[in-house]
Amino acid sequence: MQVISKRKKHYDVNADLHDYLRQYGREIDLPILYKGLTQPYESFALLDKDGEDTLWQTFIYEPTIFQEINEALTRIYALLQIAGADSVEHLRVDRVDFCTFGNSQPFRIRIINQYNDNYDYFYVKKADASRIYGLELEEMLSPSSINYLVNQDTLIEEHIVGVPGDQFIREYFGRESLNRVRVAKEFIKFNERCFARLLGDMRSYNYVVGITPDFDNEQYRVRPIDFDQQSYEGRHKIYLPQFFKDNLPVVQLCTGLLNYETIQQYQIEERALMARRANTIPYRLSNLRTCMGEDTISPPEKLKQLKEELSEYHGYTGFLDCKTMGELVFRHIDYLLFEQDLG
Incomplete structure (x- = not known):
């Protein structure tokens, strides 16, 4: 944890x-x-x-x-x-x-x-520059505008409308009307979005869950509300919400309902959706890449640690030559959305 x-x-x-x-x-x-x-x-x-x-x-x-x-x-x-x-x-x-x-x-x-x-x-x-970069990446790569x-x-x-994550886990998980499979699917996709663009610290009180009635049930959308930890920390697990203690009930829900093949399918689906969004705004994303890549938004020791951890995690050494945290963010986005088969 x-x-x-x-x-x-x-x-x-x-x-x-x-x-x-x-x-x-x-x-x-x-x-x-x-x-x-x-x-x-x-x-x-x-x-x-x-x-x-x-x-x-x-x-x-x-x-x-x-x-x-x-x-x-x-x-x-x-x-x-x-x-x-x-x-x-x-x-x-x-x-x-x-x-x-x-x-x-x-x-x-x-x-x-x-x-x-x-x-x-x-x-x-x-x-704060980190937060603004996080807001921009949320606007461009997530299914929600901001x-x-x-x-x-x-x-x-x-204000981002939704049930705070900690309240959702505490009050909604025990309801018979909750569509648990849909909730598990959305949290898998949320976890993938955070990791791809290196948005950290998604403890349960830093995101909300939007609930939308559908004709036969409910749909769910998990949205971050705190962007301060956009690509700042050196530990790669900080960017995976599944590793925070207060998200443990969510992890147990996902692993109890979904097998490995289904989880992998949802991850691939979300990466494909992010890639499609990125391809619709190439010039804006390129301008953000340049701006963020030349900025300082994390201490050198955290950059070094994250480069090494991501390289080991993915088995891909292309992260190691990144000079700034912004450059590393976009290298990670490129790798997960467009180049992973090269790793």
Whole structure:
């Protein structure tokens, strides 16, 4: 079982990455930056429905300052979700929560529609290059699209809807209505997507499970919600969710229901789907490869360790001459999606 004991190092967004983000519509001027939310005059612990501490703090601001914050955050929501439409008077900020637990020290913004009390969330975070590369790879190689914006040192992310993984394992695994084979299949495919693009630390609280009713049953989609550990650690098992202790019930479900041939089939299916997605956006993926390959997003000793472990794991020495972690990521993508028969 894998354990991550140290907080990941923060990597600033460099000029080349800002240029890349601007080219693809991710870089945009925002009416407020991360620092503008960091000075409340009061805060209190946010509790869940059972009275337990959620590790989030609700921030309270001076009324005049909050008026400016409300206008700025509703405008950001419009930029993120409705392409900057001017009609946002019916929206207001219902709550601003802050969490020191995550690497990006996020603010969670609750936006409410005053006409019908419907609400939505988005996040304001410290922009970290590793996380942004993870978001881009998720957009390009996964079956789900994701909205985010960047300005200077500030990252805006949409809320990803789904049942938190730990809650899904705890509350759904015992239900008779759960389609266990479909759940097992989706977790195999999720495991494969994470490993191919080297997205690490998929402990059960770092992903969600979307449940969609089908005409005869339910479909499931596992989506990561934490991209901080995109290609940072040196141990290859960090990039395989199956090796985290709190995912053990998922592993037992998969091995109890699926034989080796079926698991291998699902893995090959997912690699083929990722390859197909990659082939539809060759220029964008190539630009990201160049940008990420020239960036520093992991310490040299972790790069060395991961090159050696992947080489041993796959029996393929082509990883050993990679000079940066970004270069290693794309070498691994190429190997698994297009070149594995050469290993």
